[in-house]
Amino acid sequence: MKLSAYVGGLGVLGPGLANWPDAAAVLSGQAVYRPAPTVLPMPAMLAAAERRRVGRVVKLALGVALEATSQAGENPVELASVFSSSGGDGQNCHELCLALSLAGREISPTRFANSVHNAAAGYWSIGTGATVESSVLCAFDASFCAGLLEAMTQIAVDRLPVLLVAYDSEYPQPLHAKRPIPDAFGVALVLTPLRRASSLARLDAELSDLGVDRFEDPAFEALRASFPAARALPLLRLLASRNGGSAILEYLDVSRLQVEIEPCV
Amino acid sequence: MKPLHLRNFTATSCIGKGIAATLKSLLEQRSGLAGCRFETVDIPTYVGEVPGVDEERLPENLHRFDCRNNRLAELALRQDGFFEAVQQAASRLGRRRVGVFMGTSTAGILQTELAYRERDPISGALPASFEYGSTHNSFSVADYLRRRCGLEGPAVAVSCACASSAKAFGSARRMLEAGLIDAALVGGVDSLCLTTLYGFHSLQLSSPAPCRPFDVARDGISIGEGAALALLERAPDDLDGDSVLLLGVGESSDAYHMSAPHPEGLGARRAMRAALASAVLDPGDIDYINLHGTGTPSNDRSESHAVTSVFGPTTPCSSTKGATGHTLGAAGALEAVISALAVKNGFMPGGVHTSTVDPTLTALYIRDNRRASIMRVMSNSFGFGGTNCSLILGRAG
Numbered sequence: 059m060k061l062s063a064y065v066g067g068l069g070v071l072g073p074g075l076a077n078w079p080d081a082a083a084v085l086s087g088q089a090v091y092r093p094a095p096t097v098l099p100m101p102a103m104l105a106a107a108e109r110r111r112v113g114r115v116v117k118l119a120l121g122v123a124l125e126a127t128s129q130a131g132e133n134p135v136e137l138a139s140v141f142s143s144s145g146g147d148g149q150n151c152h153e154l155c156l157a158l159s160l161a162g163r164e165i166s167p168t169r170f171a172n173s174v175h176n177a178a179a180g181y182w183s184i185g186t187g188a189t190v191e192s193s194v195l196c197a198f199d200a201s202f203c204a205g206l207l208e209a210m211t212q213i214a215v216d217r218l219p220v221l222l223v224a225y226d227s228e229y230p231q232p233l234h235a236k237r238p239i240p241d242a243f244g245v246a247l248v249l250t251p252l253r254r255a256s257s258l259a260r261l262d263a264e265l266s267d268l269g270v271d272r273f274e275d276p277a278f279e280a281l282r283a284s285f286p287a288a289r290a291l292p293l294l295r296l297l298a299s300r301n302g303g304s305a306i307l308e309y310l311d312v313s314r315l316q317v318e319i320e321p322c323v
Numbered sequence: 324m325k326p327l328h329l330r331n332f333t334a335t336s337c338i339g340k341g342i343a344a345t346l347k348s349l350l351e352q353r354s355g356l357a358g359c360r361f362e363t364v365d366i367p368t369y370v371g372e373v374p375g376v377d378e379e380r381l382p383e384n385l386h387r388f389d390c391r392n393n394r395l396a397e398l399a400l401r402q403d404g405f406f407e408a409v410q411q412a413a414s415r416l417g418r419r420r421v422g423v424f425m426g427t428s429t430a431g432i433l434q435t436e437l438a439y440r441e442r443d444p445i446s447g448a449l450p451a452s453f454e455y456g457s458t459h460n461s462f463s464v465a466d467y468l469r470r471r472c473g474l475e476g477p478a479v480a481v482s483c484a485c486a487s488s489a490k491a492f493g494s495a496r497r498m499l500e501a502g503l504i505d506a507a508l509v510g511g512v513d514s515l516c517l518t519t520l521y522g523f524h525s526l527q528l529s530s531p532a533p534c535r536p537f538d539v540a541r542d543g544i545s546i547g548e549g550a551a552l553a554l555l556e557r558a559p560d561d562l563d564g565d566s567v568l569l570l571g572v573g574e575s576s577d578a579y580h581m582s583a584p585h586p587e588g589l590g591a592r593r594a595m596r597a598a599l600a601s602a603v604l605d606p607g608d609i610d611y612i613n614l615h616g617t618g619t620p621s622n623d624r625s626e627s628h629a630v631t632s633v634f635g636p637t638t639p640c641s642s643t644k645g646a647t648g649h650t651l652g653a654a655g656a657l658e659a660v661i662s663a664l665a666v667k668n669g670f671m672p673g674g675v676h677t678s679t680v681d682p683t684l685t686a687l688y689i690r691d692n693r694r695a696s697i698m699r700v701m702s703n704s705f706g707f708g709g710t711n712c713s714l715i716l717g718r719a720g
Contacts, residue, residue, distance in 0.1 A: 180708025
């Protein structure tokens with residue numbers, strides 16, 4: 059059972075990766091990868107009051123989503139979306155748990171409203187005016203493939219263009235010791251059911267038992283292994299190379315996702 | 324969409340463990356809400372607590388999943404032969420052909436709240452026994468259920484606040500229709516925790532009394548906990564008339580505000596219309612609407628606007644949250660099961676605790692149970708972040 063879609067645009071933010079062209083250059087070996095703390099853009103699409111309220115994970119998700127939709131030349135208003143994150147807003151969660159552990163238990167209403175796993179999806183909808191459906195998922199370390207499967211089944215069944223956003227950011231201590239995500243990493247793909255002039259490649263995905271693709275370069279492998287959203291990197295490497303091929307992505311303990319990539323020339 | 328068969332379903336909430344107890348409470352219009360005595364919570368509010376969750380034990384090999392939320396999932400799983408039905412589906416169809424789609428808003432975050440009280444006084448570290456991935460993380464309940472049932476198909480948690488487990492039906496529907504799986508364990512589990520109790524209190528959205536949806540004096544929600552599970556499969560042709568089908572799913576986003584609904588319920592209208600379109604039905608084909616009906620002044624006003632604009636003022640509707648409390652991420656699945664009970668047993672559950680329906684709300688809110696042959700029910704779920712989902716359930720014949 060294969061699912062198919064066309065990639066129309068990408069967005070990437072991560073340690074030492076400022077955008078998709080940056081990531082593509084290092085993944086295809088045209089530039090040297092230099093890890094550095096992730097720099098997150100201010101979400102210009104939000105009103106000033108909202109901009110002040112949002113945490114790193116929302117800036118991350120909106121940043122990659124905006125890059126992917128602009129690159130694809132898609133109007134975000136018309137895109138269904140899938141937001142998949144392994145953990146949501148770590149800092150916000152920490153502040154709430156801390157306040158609840160203290161006498162008085164006074165918590166900020168804004169923090170509470172922002173604590174929902176669909177905060178990024180909500181702000182994206184508010185910022186872009188998109189009223190189309192949005193799926194908000196979590197599958198712990200399998201969150202990227204869970205999101206990709208959701209987006210590709212949506213394309214297969216409902217024939218809608220879909221924006222997939224996978225993103226993770228760090229928890230501060232003491233939760234960090236229990237869930238050591240080191241920084242922020244996000245990737246977004248605009249996927250369409252039919253080939254368009256802007257399409258970069260065709261994807262065909264199916265569940266697989268084959269071994270997961272890893273990187274020989276320890277810096278890339280560390281990146282892939284330390285962020286659930288970066289489990290997408292073997293796929294991104296093939297998209298960057300423009301040669302096509304097959305990527306085996308880590309999914310659940312019992313299954314992988316095999317994605318065939320055929321460039322649109 | 325192609326109709327899907329609810330081959331088995333179950334629900335556990337403060338009004339009952341399993342279908343028989345839930346149905347009995349609904350028929351008797353009994354509420355399970357009581358003054359909050361949960362944990363160390365000191366807020367003047369009512370909650371729908373499920374008795375006996377603390378006494379529940381998980382199988383030894385899944386000990387790391389131990390938390391209130393997974394105990395509640397385990398408790399629900401063992402009602403109504405549900406666990407056996409899932410296992411039969413796995414052996415009939417193959418473990419890899421059964422997916423798991425679980426809605427939750429806070430999963431086992433209570434475990435983290437408790438761990439924060441036990442931070443090491445010097446290092447600030449959480450206790451060594453605290454497990455993040457299998458308790459706090461949103462995926463933990465989906466992961467627990469897939470391991471418990473021995474399933475190896477795709478698995479995911481759907482976490483979009485109070486629409487989570489309604490939207491889980493949407494994700495399951497797509498994957499079934501795409502042919503990736505042949506059955507889906509779908510549902511929602513959310514359990515009481517300090518984050519939601521103090522959080523809704525901080526937003527001044529929780530009522531000091533049992534919630535009174537659509538009442539002229541309504542003043543907020545009562546938080547409940549619950550677990551509702553359904554085994555979904557493609558509908559065969561030879562179903563008997565009493566079988567329950569998922570006929571339609573409609574989803575939308577408000578694009579309006581993080582914690583307030585659109586005043587005219589624009590997003591809710593879109594979700595209801597999308598559900599009707601996906602079921603290829605007209606508004607007149609719906610016999611009863613199980614409202615989101617949380618009991619806050621603005622939510623009910625917005626939903627009433629939306630319902631009236633799609634259905635007019637004559638379709639009977641009510642909220643069952645006066646009975647169960649608002650079970651947040653489990654509400655969509657719990658109310659889908661209540662809707663299934665309504666069509667199967669021929670009744671519309673009247674809204675409990677509401678004494679005087681707000682005359683400015685134009686939807687036809689019913690306070691007393693009505694016996695009627697009903698073919699199709701719409702169930703609404705809306706959440707923070709402006710996320711909306713409407714389901715349509717109906718009789719097979």
